Amino acid sequence: MKVTRDNEIAPQRSLLFKITTNLTFWVLLAILAGVLLGHYHPKEGMQMEIIGKGFISIIKVFIAPIIFLTIVLGISGMGDLKKVGRIGIKSLLYFEVVTTFALAIGVAVAYIIQPGKINRTGLDVQDPSKYTGQAQAFSWLKFFMDNLTLQVLIVAIITGIIVNYLKNREAVISVLYKCSKYVFIALKWVMYLAPLGAFGGMAYTIGKFGLHTLLPLGKLMLTVYITMAVFIFLILGSILRYYKMSIWKFIKYIKEELLIVLGTSSSEAALPNLMEKLEKMGCSRAVVGLVVPTGYSFNLDGTSIYLSMSVIFLAQLYDVHLSLTEILTIIGLLMITSKGAAGVTGSGFIVLASTLTAIGKIPVEGLAFLLGVDKFMSEARALTNFIGNGVATIVISKSEKEFVAIEPVLEEQP
Incomplete structure (x- = not known):
């Protein structure tokens, strides 16, 4: 009888140990704790900003060396530089086609x-002039100078x-490979701080903006999230299905990284881990x-959806009719300017301001209406961008026959 009870209790203890030692569990718990603190104690929640920003700052230290190595x-x-050029051109072509979609x-x-057909009262409208002023100064040279990742x-x-x-190519590669190995080991230890980063990010967000202030713009938020979900599962899912792979299994495979992105609102925080998992x-x-x-x-991908939807939202908000030519112009402008919406703080608003100024029909002051919920939609943007980059890497690997499945983690069942 004792043996039977031990045999029954052992799996339960094993399951409990597996759950409590799983980073995903602690990140989820931290996100929940952050939401509760921010909602019930907003002042204290806002003070947690330093924790969230601190974690992202530590992660950013790893971005440059990992990308370089x-x-x-x-x-x-x-070895074959022609192959490098082919992959680069193929990647850029893929990026342009998918982001245009x-x-x-x-x-x-x-x-x-029609998310713009909503009640505009009760919003804490801030002065958007600081963004309109920056719009005139936006340039590719400034973007390059400010974007460390691109440099x-x-x-x-x-x-x-x-x-x-x-001549000593192999020796140099060997040294670089060892450096890369140690960098990833250090990163692994830093990732144990992910729950703290997620907690700080969520507590600050909820504490600063609250839940009740989102009601007037809830329709826009819901529309953005639904659209990005449709894009992920329909467009990206179809792309992976063409290669006999499952988008659901891919999302499950990178769930820990997605939770980190969700908690910190930054794809940078999980970028190195994504690269490591794609290799594995x-x-x-x-x-x-x-x-x-x-x-x-x-x-x-996520930023592109957000930018195009925001322009149409503002047009509806001000009851501005856009012709088909003007809509195509908006898409054409964003095809180019959206590529400058990463790595530079506030650049999303700069891109929107530049686009609105070029169209000349939608008041640029309308950006003030987006300020209150931009932080909450940033999670959707970051998640969609993150998943889209993972899918792009799989597609290019498959098309170049550079994919050797170590484990059948993503294959669709026949």
């Missing part, structure tokens, strides 16, 4: 649901090409090192 190792490991879907859904990306590509021509599932180091960092600057 993975790209240099990827290019030098390929995202822009078009954002416009279409905004016209179908590291270019330096890494040049370095990778140079390493390819060195079968994508080659070379493709991961080239596609993921590039996609972080140019493959912004």
Whole structure:
């Protein structure tokens, strides 16, 4: 009898141990705690901002070395520079096609649901002039100078090409590989702080903006989230299904990283982990090192949906009729300017202000209505961008025959 009871209790203890030692469990618990603190004690919740920002700041320290090392190792490991160029061109083409789809879907859904037909009273409208002033100063040169990721990306590509021509190429690659290994080990230890980052981010967000202030713009938020969900499961899901893979299984595979993105509202926080997991599932180091960092600057599916939907939302808010030509102009402008909406704080509003100014029919002051809920929609943008970059890496790996499945984690069942 005693043996039977021990046999029954042992699996329960094992399950409890597995749950309580799982990082996902603690991140979820931290997010819930942050929401509760921010809602019931907003003042204390807002003070938690330093914890969330502190975690992201630590993670950002790893971004540059990881991008540099993975790209240099990827290019030098390929040897064939023609192959590097082919992957780069193929990636950029894929990014442009998919983000254009995202822009078009954002416009279409905004016209179908009409989120701008809402009551505008009771909003804490802030002065948007600081954004309109910046819109005139926006330039690709300024974007490049402010975007560390893009700078590291270019330096890494040049370095990778140079390493390819060195006589002691193998020795240099060996040293770089060891450096990469130690960087990822350090990152693994830092990730144990993820629950703290998630707690701080959620407590600050709920504490500052509250839940009741979101009611007037709830329709816009709901529309954005629904649209991004449709994009992920319909568009990205169909792309993966073409390669006989499952979007559901991919999301489950990166669930811990997605929870970190959700809690911190930043895809940067989980970017290094995504690169490591993509390699573990079968994508080659070379493709991961080239596609993921590039996609972080140019493959912004969630941001594209948000930008196009926001323009239509403001047009509806002010009852401005847009012709088909003007709608196509908006999509064309955002196809280019949306590529500058990553890595620079406030650049999303700068892109919107630039687009509204170019159209000349929608009041730029309308950006004030987006300020109150922009933080809450940033989670949806970050999650969609994050998943989109993972899918892009799998697609390029598959098309280049650089995918060797270590475990059948994503394959669709026949």
